[in-house]
Amino acid sequence: xxxxxxxxxxxxxxxLYRKVVAVAAAAGLAGLSxxxxxxxxxxxxxxxxxxxxxxxxxxxxVASQKELLANWNADVETxxxxxxxxxxxxxxxxxxxxxxxxxxxxxQGGTTTDVFYGYxxxxxxxxxxxxxxxxxxxxxxxxxPTWESVDAGAKATFTEDGKVYGVxxxxxxxxxxxxxxxxxxxxxxxxxxPKTWPEVREAxxxxxxxxxxxxxxxxxxxxxxxxxxxTAEIYSLxxxxxTADGKKADFNNPMGKQVLQTLxxxxxxxxxxxxxxxxxxxxxxxxxxxxxxGMFVGAPDATTAIVTQFQGKYQDWxxxxxxxxxxxxxxxxxxxxxxxxxxxxxxxxxxxxxKWIAYQKLTPGKGQxxxxxxxxxxxxxxxxxxxxxxxxSAAYGQELEQRKANANVTVDDFAPFENNPVPVKVEPPxxxxxxxxxxxxxxxxxTDSKANIDQLLKTAEDKANQVLATGGTGS
Amino acid sequence: MATITAHGKPAGVSGPRPEPPARRQSRRRRQLxxxxxxxxxxxxxxxxFAVFSWYxxxxxxxxxxxxxxxxETTWVGWDNYERIINDPSFWTAWKNTFYFTALALILxxxxxxxxxxxxxxxxxxxxxxxxLVYLPVMLPPASALFLFKYYAYDPSDAGLFNAILNFFxxxxxxxxxxxxxTMPAMVIASTWMNMGAAVLIYLAALQNIPGELYEAAxxxxxxxxxxxxxxxxxxTKLILSLMAMLxxxxxxxxxxxxxxxxxxxxxxxxxxxxxxxxxQHGFFQNDLNGAAALGVIMLIVLxxxxxxxxxxxxxxx
Numbered sequence: 008x009x010x011x012x013x014x015x016x017x018x019x020x021x022x023l024y025r026k027v028v029a030v031a032a033a034a035g036l037a038g039l040s041x042x043x044x045x046x047x048x049x050x051x052x053x054x055x056x057x058x059x060x061x062x063x064x065x066x067x068x069v070a071s072q073k074e075l076l077a078n079w080n081a082d083v084e085t086x087x088x089x090x091x092x093x094x095x096x097x098x099x100x101x102x103x104x105x106x107x108x109x110x111x112x113x114x115q116g117g118t119t120t121d122v123f124y125g126y127x128x129x130x131x132x133x134x135x136x137x138x139x140x141x142x143x144x145x146x147x148x149x150x151x152p153t154w155e156s157v158d159a160g161a162k163a164t165f166t167e168d169g170k171v172y173g174v175x176x177x178x179x180x181x182x183x184x185x186x187x188x189x190x191x192x193x194x195x196x197x198x199x200x201p202k203t204w205p206e207v208r209e210a211x212x213x214x215x216x217x218x219x220x221x222x223x224x225x226x227x228x229x230x231x232x233x234x235x236x237x238t239a240e241i242y243s244l245x246x247x248x249x250t251a252d253g254k255k256a257d258f259n260n261p262m263g264k265q266v267l268q269t270l271x272x273x274x275x276x277x278x279x280x281x282x283x284x285x286x287x288x289x290x291x292x293x294x295x296x297x298x299x300x301g302m303f304v305g306a307p308d309a310t311t312a313i314v315t316q317f318q319g320k321y322q323d324w325x326x327x328x329x330x331x332x333x334x335x336x337x338x339x340x341x342x343x344x345x346x347x348x349x350x351x352x353x354x355x356x357x358x359x360x361x362k363w364i365a366y367q368k369l370t371p372g373k374g375q376x377x378x379x380x381x382x383x384x385x386x387x388x389x390x391x392x393x394x395x396x397x398x399x400s401a402a403y404g405q406e407l408e409q410r411k412a413n414a415n416v417t418v419d420d421f422a423p424f425e426n427n428p429v430p431v432k433v434e435p436p437x438x439x440x441x442x443x444x445x446x447x448x449x450x451x452x453x454t455d456s457k458a459n460i461d462q463l464l465k466t467a468e469d470k471a472n473q474v475l476a477t478g479g480t481g482s
Numbered sequence: 483m484a485t486i487t488a489h490g491k492p493a494g495v496s497g498p499r500p501e502p503p504a505r506r507q508s509r510r511r512r513q514l515x516x517x518x519x520x521x522x523x524x525x526x527x528x529x530x531f532a533v534f535s536w537y538x539x540x541x542x543x544x545x546x547x548x549x550x551x552x553x554e555t556t557w558v559g560w561d562n563y564e565r566i567i568n569d570p571s572f573w574t575a576w577k578n579t580f581y582f583t584a585l586a587l588i589l590x591x592x593x594x595x596x597x598x599x600x601x602x603x604x605x606x607x608x609x610x611x612x613x614l615v616y617l618p619v620m621l622p623p624a625s626a627l628f629l630f631k632y633y634a635y636d637p638s639d640a641g642l643f644n645a646i647l648n649f650f651x652x653x654x655x656x657x658x659x660x661x662x663x664t665m666p667a668m669v670i671a672s673t674w675m676n677m678g679a680a681v682l683i684y685l686a687a688l689q690n691i692p693g694e695l696y697e698a699a700x701x702x703x704x705x706x707x708x709x710x711x712x713x714x715x716x717x718t719k720l721i722l723s724l725m726a727m728l729x730x731x732x733x734x735x736x737x738x739x740x741x742x743x744x745x746x747x748x749x750x751x752x753x754x755x756x757x758x759x760x761x762q763h764g765f766f767q768n769d770l771n772g773a774a775a776l777g778v779i780m781l782i783v784l785x786x787x788x789x790x791x792x793x794x795x796x797x798x799x
Contacts, residue, residue, distance in 0.1 A: 108765035115770060132768040137553015220638075229745030231766060282638050284659055285745045350553075439766045443747065444570060450749045454659040470570030 060359045063120035066104035067097035074384045093359045122360040127164035127343045140348040143171045150361035156400035176368035177393040178343035179306035180431045181239045182424045183327045189301045200327030214301030215279035222281030225300040230287040233449030234442025240266045243329045245337035248435035256471035259464040267460045271452035284453040292317045307390040325420035328427040341431030371405035378413035389414030391425035444470040545774035562775035574751045575759040586733040590673040598684030616678035627742040630671040664752040668739040687721040727791040
């Protein structure tokens with residue numbers, strides 16, 4: 008074998024080779040290690056022995072969420088008393104049960120619990136990981152008594168090719184969340200929130216005029232959340248992110264332009280969205296909790312997060328429907344969460360897991376729907392969502408009746424949202440990659456007064472088409 | 483003159499007699515016993531490197547040629563590389579990373595060296611000054627960066643840097659919200675966080691320079707810059723080149739600064755680095771294989787820098 012030639016006719020000496028290899032190896036290690044630490048492990052520590060079935064379940068509230076944690080533990084205790092052959096081992100994975108990087112790491116590392124939490128949009132990732140179990144034959148009215156009442160749309164998000172891979176436990180759709188206090192101070196009608204984007208713009212100006220660092224309206228533009236909200240907002244105008252066949256980007260049009268133009272005008276013409284931009288989920292909600300945000304696009308559970316995680320108060324918040332351009336919104340973005348089952352579980356473990364979910368998540372009067380228990384606590388009762396049960400079903404009626412009877416938030420504050428339902432659309436394919444592309448456009452119109460919207464949309468469209476053409480996520 | 487035989491031994495000089503096998507064996511055993519403690523110490527490091535460094539690296543290279551879908555892993559040749567090179571942010575990430583590296587070489591490399599020279603000149607309070615310079619290194623990087631994010635780089639006039647600029651009637655900046663200031667702002671924060679360690683290393687090197695060299699230069703009429711140029715820099719050349727190499731390797735792996743200061747990609751992708759793009763693909767876009775491919779590309783680029791460094795230092799040797 009010939010050695011590589013070096014200038015001046017020198018050959019590379021053996022020690023030199025070793026040095027090169029050693030330094031190069033050390034140099035590239037960090038980047039590679041980021042992607043490569045994904046060895047799968049089958050050690051889950053759960054079993055079914057001696058007639059007792061043990062399952063591990065995640066998303067147990069963390070210690071700082073005292074009441075939620077106490078509720079969870081009480082649920083486990085009661086459930087185990089009612090089902091002495093089942094043992095639930097709870098695992099906490101943080102306040103945000105599905106922080107995407109952590110979730111991916113658990114999934115790829117094979118360290119998820121037997122029954123693990125995920126978003127409705129996680130199905131493809133979960134399937135690709137090979138970590139999920141087909142539970143079609145186990146999910147029925149026997150294991151989950153309210154199964155027939157569960158919303159078909161929610162169930163569909165955990166189903167592929169007729170096979171069920173998960174059970175929905177919460178759903179949401181987006182609307183306009185607003186601060187009643189700031190509305191009052193700005194002389195706005197608390198009972199009548201803005202229903203169109205021009206109305207939002209006018210209201211934002213009035214709220215921002217209060218000064219003291221208050222943003223009339225606040226918007227995300229970083230960490231893929233900018234693209235997420237762009238999606239919700241273009242849906243509200245009747246637009247879509249990709250063509251029906253999912254092969255081409257479809258936001259470089261007057262509707263996409265309208266979304267960005269409105270935000271740019273609010274930032275630089277009206278100066279009503281605050282100077283600090285590049286906001287992500289916790290940034291915006293921190294400001295909201297501090298009473299510095301008049302309005303933002305969000306789901307009803309955003310108010311729960313503001314109160315339980317960001318020191319806000321329920322009585323400050325209300326919600327209206329997603330605004331449209333000239334009238335009601337044409338659609339809004341929706342999603343939700345649920346539980347998957349880890350591959351390799353025994354029949355008994357799957358049935359035990361379903362029984363637990365049925366008890367804690369899908370039974371009116373129990374677990375998350377135990378409104379009698381939640382009423383005196385700092386947990387909201389009376390929010391319009393989740394609305395997991397089909398309207399008109401028995402479970403829907405029971406849940407609604409108990410919710411209204413035990414409401415601890417002012418139900419009327421959410422009536423504009425609840426009484427003006429907007430069609431729900433789900434996220435586009437390759438959602439995270441496309442959101443990352445749109446972050447650039449969102450951040451540009453919120454930080455650069457000279458941002459060229461046409462150019463931004465064209466660039467984003469080209470990039471999104473690249474993502475869609477190459478599979479983006481590789482799927 | 484001794485005659486050389488065909489076997490290459492001088493005639494009349496007999497070579498060492500071959501040892502009997504039993505003696506050879508016992509000598510080897512003795513050697514092994516002597517080295518046993520050394521091997522025992524070594525094994526911990528070897529296992530750690532093997533498990534936490536070499537294995538992930540080899541696995542990363544393998545993964546970059548595979549694709550896992552529906553739990554099935556298949557070999558896909560160069561597909562992941564093709565996909566990652568076609569990623570809309572691929573070239574932007576490289577451009578940003580090289581820009582950061584270049585800026586860090588100008589600012590983050592030169593500043594600690596001159597601070598070290600300055601500290602070396604002090605006759606009093608040397609220890610206190612060293613602690614002062616080293617203090618930021620003791621802060622967890624995330625905390626230090628949050629300090630910059632919320633107090634120094636606040637785009638309003640309440641921000642520390644804007645308040646200072648205002649005081650001197652200079653134009654203020656949007657800092658992390660400006661496409662042009664994002665990178666310089668990240669370099670400033672990164673330099674502040676990391677320069678303490680570099681200063682100490684430079685100080686150690688400076689203190690090894692014989693004082694008579696400076697005295698001779700002074701007698702020859704050399705001023706401060708001449709002394710730095712003709713004495714300090716040549717005398718610390720080896721450590722300077724090593725630090726340059728380490729700096730390039732470290733800055734090319736730019737990650738935590740964009741993640742915290744710019745919430746990831748920053749304004750219009752102005753903060754996206756290669757390492758951040760790896761993170762995006764691996765942990766947000768369900769694309770660990772693409773992330774592995776980008777990791778391998780980064781390995782090759784850094785290996786290039788390392789090769790240049792090894793060549794340069796071997797010539798110096």
